[in-house]
Amino acid sequence: MPDHDLAELTDVVHHAGSRRILEVSKLTLARGRHGLLLGPSGSGKTTLLHALAGLLVPDQGSLLLLGNDLRSIGDVGRDRLRADHVGIVFQQLHLIAAVSVADNLRLARRLAGKGPDEQAIMDLLARVGLADRAGTLPADLSQGERQRVAVARALVNQPSLLLADEPTSALDDANCDAVIDLLLEQADLSGVTLLVATHDRRLTARLPVLLELARPVERAA
């Protein structure tokens, strides 16, 4: 694979209506360099994660993912790139409630156009401590266990980049540490680069801040 950065954003701006909700002059993500995207509530962290995942196209600027210009490759190209290279642990997790833990991982593979790989699915569930919960519905798990499923699902397609949106903000210190331990351990085991979007400054003790977003009111109109 060519030796380019994982992602490179330059002069990215995005609006919701007439409001400027994201402004990034420069962000480079290098392979293997885990880090934080830090900013207060409403500063555009989720918007930026969605842009990196090709879920939205920013109004202005350049956004390269593994050397591919996300602006010019179209919806199908962005879907393909995301399926092949990006895993996301959403803030609200978005597990599929109607199917089992293992089926959540199987579905993620199908949606990415990949065949079933039962061994990989069971290995991942074992890695996050859920080998014996494969047949359980998400509703019958604790919140911490559901988050573990979401991490396993985000890794099941062997992405290059693992994005996690506010994974710790509602947690006490011990659980905050446990979640960041989980993400770092699993990212390293999978050889994935981790980017955590958060307003939780406790995480600065664990990961370098790669980009700090300003409060919306501090941004130029």
Ligand SMILES: Nc1ncnc2c1ncn2[C@@H]1O[C@H](COP(=O)(O)OP(=O)(O)OP(=O)(O)O)[C@@H](O)[C@H]1O
């Ligand atoms: N589709 C949309 N329509 C209108 N406003 C939006 C839309 N998406 C985001 N916004 C606004 O853009 C700003 C940035 O939102 P975003 O969710 O990216 O921030 P965030 O930093 O992730 O916030 P939080 O930490 O609270 O999740 C917020 O003020 C939000 O209300």
